[in-house]
Amino acid sequence: MTGSEGLLVDVVWTNDKLGTRIRVALWLHSEVGEGNRFNKQQLRKAIPGIEQVDRRMRDLRPAGWVIKTYRDMASLGPDELYLEKVGTHIWEPGQRSVGLRTISGRLRREVMERDNHRCVRCGISAGEEYPDESGSHARLTLGHVTPHKHGSAAQLEDLVTECARCNETARHLTGVQLSAEQVWDRIQELPRREKTKLLTWMVADRRAATETEQIWARYRQIPAAHRDALKKQLGIALGSGS
Known part of the structure; x- marks a missing residue:
């Protein structure tokens, strides 16, 4: 990007005649830049007086x-x-x-109901911690079955539930990624039933969910107080031998 283009970007993101989504994109591009951190207060200060400016950012x-x-x-x-x-x-x-x-x-x-509130790629539920990345928890989003349909009036069959990590391309994944050879070595160690x-x-x-996993995903959707009550109820039931 040339210096003149940079100057244009710096001026344009302050233009309140543009849509909020475009202004947010311009601000991130010119004021934050790839590989940098920012916070919501900075975004709201840059583009004040806009309701749900955070959502316009997510829409990107x-x-x-x-x-x-x-x-x-x-680390954030x-x-x-x-x-x-x-x-x-x-x-x-x-x-x-x-x-x-x-x-x-x-x-x-x-879509979420059909997919049992789980990522169809890796099977993780909303809020669960990634087993290979301590401290990072799954956030569910919707992905398109066919990527080029982004922006279209999607139908139920066009969409799937994915965690944010699976929704992004492999080069954007966090954590250490195994090579194809390393994955194959692990596959070979599985019993035939598991290979099938x-x-x-x-x-x-997509990873098919067992009945227990489906119940677990539903359990994760209810309020914390209700989860605690069910946890105690199941513990009592198992303790009583019922």
């Missing part, structure tokens, strides 16, 4: 922007965010609608 993710929270990175504070990747330059002509989704709250609930199960997941590109 379907356009290829990778913005991580403390749920994705254990509760109000900190990390701009890992600048996605589509939605302020450019012809790019302004990229990533916009017309997904209703009802459709979102239907794994192949079924590979073919379907």
Whole structure:
């Protein structure tokens, strides 16, 4: 990017005649930059007087922007965010609608219900800690079965539930990634029954949930006080031998 282009960006993000989503993208691009941290207070101060400005920031993710929270990175504070990747330059002509989704709250609930509130790729539930990344917890989102459908009026069959980590490309994953050879070595160590199960997941590109896992995912959706009550109730039931 040339110096003149940088100056243009610096001026444009302050233009309150632009849409909030575009202004947020411009501010992140010019004032934060890839590989840097920021917080919500800075964003609200930069673009004041806008309700739900945080949501407009989240709306950038379907356009290829990778913005991580403390749920994705254990090193971040509760109000900190990390701009890992600048996605589509939605302020450019012809790019302004990229990533916009017309997904209703009802459709979102239907997709989550169908997928048992679990990531169909790795099977993790909302709020669970990643087994290979201590301190980082899963955040569920919706992904498109066919990536090019981003921005379209998606239907139930076009969408799947994914955790934020699986929703991003492999090069954006956090944690140590194994090579194909290392994964194959582990596959070979599995008993034949487990290999057959794994192949079924590979073919379907999703991990099938057992009945127990489905109940676990539903359990995770209810309020904490109710979870505690059920936990005690099950403990009593097992203790009584019933």
